Each structure stands twice: as structure tokens, then as C-alpha cells.
Amino acid sequence: MxxxxxxxxxxxxxxxxxxxxxxxxxxxxxxxxxxxxxxxxxxxxxxxxxxxxxxxxxxxxxxxxxxxxxxxxxxxxxxxxxxxxxxxxxxxxxxxxxxxxxxxxxxxxxxxxxxxxxxxxxxxxxxxxxxxxxxxxxxxxxxxxxxxxxxxxxxxxxxxxNAPVQFLVAGIGDALATWIEARASAKAAATTMAGGLATQAGTALAELSWRIIHENAFSALDAVRDGIVTPALESLVEANTLLSGLGFESGGLAAAHAIHNGLTAAPQTHGLTHGQKVNIGSLTQLVLEGAPRAEIEDFVEFTTRVGLPNTLTEIGLSTDDIEELEAVAAAATVESETIHSMPFPVTAADVVAALTSIERLSRSIRADKGLPEPVKYEAAH
The missing domain is CATH 3.40.50.1970 (Rossmann fold)
Structure with a gap:
């Protein structure tokens, strides 16, 4: 060995x-x-x-x-x-x-x-x-x-x-997962995409990406809506691209991206961006971890305000789509998937339960914070 x-x-x-x-x-x-x-x-x-x-x-x-x-x-x-x-x-x-x-x-x-x-x-x-x-x-x-x-x-x-703002929003969804997954991977001492254990550098860059996104996302999105380059946009682009890239590869992937991969098995999600589906995976991972309620509330509020989905409704699914949810969970938990880098075993049944739970969970948090009710997202072009 x-x-x-x-x-x-x-x-x-x-x-x-x-x-x-x-x-x-x-x-x-x-x-x-x-x-x-x-x-x-x-x-x-x-x-x-x-x-x-x-x-x-x-x-x-x-x-x-x-x-x-x-x-x-x-x-x-x-x-x-x-x-x-x-x-x-x-x-x-x-x-x-x-x-x-x-x-x-x-x-x-x-x-x-x-x-x-x-x-x-x-x-x-x-x-x-x-x-x-x-x-x-x-x-x-x-x-x-x-x-x-x-x-x-x-x-x-x-x-x-100059590009449509939805692409930058998608990048935020992809990059937010980096720290959530890297910390889980580090806790599990899992093998990263780089082929070894996570370095402190990889984990730190993942966390830095998370912090820069929270500090700059809204100003950067406004800059793109105006078609201009600002320091906030420069910072967010670096977080989405370089820091998240190094962070996921050398810090480790876990449940969020595995659930994204599983979601591609549901035809209802075809046409949505990578980052939109990853964001569903991130919230589902937080549920699987039993993350503190305050952390989940912050995540739902931030991603709602950014414009990312955090309910099944928004990606074209519902809690009644049992067959589709089971197919998603089965694909997310195949032997080769990164969900097995979590610091505890995760079964397909666990994923179905967690995915089902995010609908009521997110709706409740959004209602408490006066945020809009979820509506289905249109496919990206």
C-alpha cells in the first residue's frame, strides 16, 4: 500500500x-x-x-x-x-x-x-x-x-x-461548496483529487474563497449588471476560479459535488447550470452533517439573496418525485463518488432523506427572514 x-x-x-x-x-x-x-x-x-x-x-x-x-x-x-x-x-x-x-x-x-x-x-x-x-x-x-x-x-x-450575470451567480454556487467539502474531507483524512491527503494550503485556500465570496458577491454582481470591472469583481473572479479551483483539487471534494453528479440523472435538472445544482448539493451536505441551525440559516439566506436555488422546487423537482430522488441518490453514492470522502458513511437512503428535507427547511427559513418563496428556475442559455 x-x-x-x-x-x-x-x-x-x-x-x-x-x-x-x-x-x-x-x-x-x-x-x-x-x-x-x-x-x-x-x-x-x-x-x-x-x-x-x-x-x-x-x-x-x-x-x-x-x-x-x-x-x-x-x-x-x-x-x-x-x-x-x-x-x-x-x-x-x-x-x-x-x-x-x-x-x-x-x-x-x-x-x-x-x-x-x-x-x-x-x-x-x-x-x-x-x-x-x-x-x-x-x-x-x-x-x-x-x-x-x-x-x-x-x-x-x-x-x-460583459456576460450574463447568471454565469457569475453559478460560479458562486460552485465555489461555495469548496470550503464545505474541504473541511469535511480534511476531517475524514480523505484522498483529494490531487491524489493525496489535503495540504494546509489547499484547505486554507478553500476557506479563503468562502470568505472572499461573502465579502464581495453582491458588489461584484452589481458590477456585472452594469458591465463594469471593479475591485469587488476582480476579487470574486479570483475566488470563483483560482482559489476555488486550488481548494477543491487539493482540499478535497465530498457530498456536494457527488449530489450534483447525481442530480444530472434527473431530466428535470437538465439545462440548469453546474453551480445551481452544486448549491443544492451543498445544502444537502450540511443537512447530512447535522450542521448547526444558524449555519444552515445563513447559507439559505445568502444563497437566496445571491440568486441560487436551495429547494427542490427551484430545480424542477418535488418531494413527491420519489423515483427521481432515488435515482439521484443512487448515482450520488456509487462506489467511486466523492460522497465517500465524508467523515461518516452515507447511504442512498440518507441522501433521499436529506434531499427531501431541504424543501420544508428552506421554505421555513425564507419565510422567517422575509425572503421570496421559491419558484422554478429557467434553464440557462
Missing amino acids: PVPVRTVMSPARYVQGKDAITRLGEFVAPIGSRPLVVSDDVVWSLVEEAVGTSFAAESLRVERVPFGRFATPAAIDELAESIRSSDADVVVAIGGGSAVDAAKAAGHATGIRWVSVPTVASTDAPTSALAVVYTDEGEFIEYRFFPRNPDLVLIDTQLVA
């Missing part, structure tokens, strides 16, 4: 700032001379001029292939073939988390380097050495792990400010 070690993983370089996309070529050139860009048509229409100019300044070619909605096995294989046929030595993913994950997987499969250029701060996927693979319908299939992180993560905060 291998000797247990503590380990931390991180991208080789992280770059963040207003109009950072205009310097992409400068940071890509030391990594590769034959880049292949992967992005969808909408994203490319927003960044083509800036990317082209910055690449030209470094004598880099501009060659792009389009990308669909999910990082499916077929999409990854297709991108890998494009990499081979174009003789690329670095793949540059510009867009959302699935494009980034597909580039990691295809880059690893073809033996080249990879770069993450998220255009929204909606997940912590860009910094990590893993990809989440889905079906065409958005149902979770597996995690794929790689021996290294991206060589570069570059995020332009003006692009984040």
Missing part, C-alpha cells in the same frame, strides 16, 4: 485582469508555436479580433475549431482528431467549463500542452487537472484525471463583466 502523502496541484501560470485577452499571444508563445483554438461560434465572435491581434504580434497562427455544449466522449475524440490533423502543439480552450475540459482531455490524449481561457467565472474547472465528462443530454459519466494542470489559465474580467 502506498505511503500516504500530502500534495497540492496548480496551473503553471494564472493570469487575470481587465482586457487580459489582448495579451493572450504573449502568454501562449512560450508554451507552443502551433496553437489550435477551440471555442463556440458565439464566444469566437467576441474574442476573434483580440486573439488574432495578440497572436499575430507573436507570429502565432490563428486556427480554430468549433465546440458544442458538453464535453462528451465523442466531442473529446473529435477534438483530439482535429489536434492531430492540424499538427498543433498547444490547444487553447476559450469559453465555458465544458470547452476547457474537452481541451484538457484531448490535449492529454494527443500528448500536447493545454491552455484554459474561461470567458465566464461560472466554474472552477479551468485550473484543474481533471475533466468532467457528460452524455449529450448533460448526464454525468465520469471524471478523467491527468498528470498535470493547464500550462496557462487566463481570464479577462471585462469578458466576465
Whole structure:
């Protein structure tokens, strides 16, 4: 049996700032001379001029292939073939988390380097050495792990400010789970996504992400509604992307993300963002832990005010959907899932009970605090 070690993983370089996309070529050139860009048509229409100019300044070619909605096995294989046929030595993913994950997987499969250029701060996927693979319908299939992180993560905060605010809200939902899961993982002495026990650095970064989110979320969301970059937005983007990314990978995942993965088995949740489903997982984990009532109340109030779901109603389910809840719980508790990093055993029946409980729990807290009653969220676009 291998000797247990503590380990931390991180991208080789992280770059963040207003109009950072205009310097992409400068940071890509030391990594590769034959880049292949992967992005969808909408994203490319927003960044083509800036990317082209910055690449030209470094004598880099501009060659792009389009990308669909999910990082499916077929999409990854297709991108890998494009990499081979174009003789690329670095793949540059510009867009959302699935494009980034597909580039990691295809880059690893073809033996080249990879770069993450998220255009929204909606997940912590860009910094990590893993990809989440889905079906065409958005149902979770597996995690794929790689021996290294991206060589570069570059995020332009003006692009984040220009994007719909719902994407930043989703990033908050994803990032809030980081500290909740990292502290549980540390208590259990569980193996993290980095392949060892959590480091103090990984756990501390997870907690720092939580604190920065609470200090800056509302001001940052207002900045995005106005399409401007402010210090609060810069802080929140770093918390959502870098701190949460390092925190989840080297601090540990637990129940929240496993429940997210389980929720993808319910067709009613298809079309919701990753962060919306993760937020349901976070609250469910707090219930499973028997967290203090005051902590749960604070979580429900904060996430309601941010605009994240914390009831089944908001994600298209109800307490009467027993078949769906059992399917979610079964998927969340398969042997390979991170729910087994909790410091106590969790069964599918435990998950069903906890998921069922959050409806009445959240409604009660929201009523006590004068917050709106839950309504079903529309699918993100």
C-alpha cells in the first residue's frame, strides 16, 4: 500500500485582469508555436479580433475549431482528431467549463500542452487537472484525471463583466461548496483529487474563497449588471476560479459535488447550470452533517439573496418525485463518488432523506427572514 502523502496541484501560470485577452499571444508563445483554438461560434465572435491581434504580434497562427455544449466522449475524440490533423502543439480552450475540459482531455490524449481561457467565472474547472465528462443530454459519466494542470489559465474580467450575470451567480454556487467539502474531507483524512491527503494550503485556500465570496458577491454582481470591472469583481473572479479551483483539487471534494453528479440523472435538472445544482448539493451536505441551525440559516439566506436555488422546487423537482430522488441518490453514492470522502458513511437512503428535507427547511427559513418563496428556475442559455 502506498505511503500516504500530502500534495497540492496548480496551473503553471494564472493570469487575470481587465482586457487580459489582448495579451493572450504573449502568454501562449512560450508554451507552443502551433496553437489550435477551440471555442463556440458565439464566444469566437467576441474574442476573434483580440486573439488574432495578440497572436499575430507573436507570429502565432490563428486556427480554430468549433465546440458544442458538453464535453462528451465523442466531442473529446473529435477534438483530439482535429489536434492531430492540424499538427498543433498547444490547444487553447476559450469559453465555458465544458470547452476547457474537452481541451484538457484531448490535449492529454494527443500528448500536447493545454491552455484554459474561461470567458465566464461560472466554474472552477479551468485550473484543474481533471475533466468532467457528460452524455449529450448533460448526464454525468465520469471524471478523467491527468498528470498535470493547464500550462496557462487566463481570464479577462471585462469578458466576465460583459456576460450574463447568471454565469457569475453559478460560479458562486460552485465555489461555495469548496470550503464545505474541504473541511469535511480534511476531517475524514480523505484522498483529494490531487491524489493525496489535503495540504494546509489547499484547505486554507478553500476557506479563503468562502470568505472572499461573502465579502464581495453582491458588489461584484452589481458590477456585472452594469458591465463594469471593479475591485469587488476582480476579487470574486479570483475566488470563483483560482482559489476555488486550488481548494477543491487539493482540499478535497465530498457530498456536494457527488449530489450534483447525481442530480444530472434527473431530466428535470437538465439545462440548469453546474453551480445551481452544486448549491443544492451543498445544502444537502450540511443537512447530512447535522450542521448547526444558524449555519444552515445563513447559507439559505445568502444563497437566496445571491440568486441560487436551495429547494427542490427551484430545480424542477418535488418531494413527491420519489423515483427521481432515488435515482439521484443512487448515482450520488456509487462506489467511486466523492460522497465517500465524508467523515461518516452515507447511504442512498440518507441522501433521499436529506434531499427531501431541504424543501420544508428552506421554505421555513425564507419565510422567517422575509425572503421570496421559491419558484422554478429557467434553464440557462
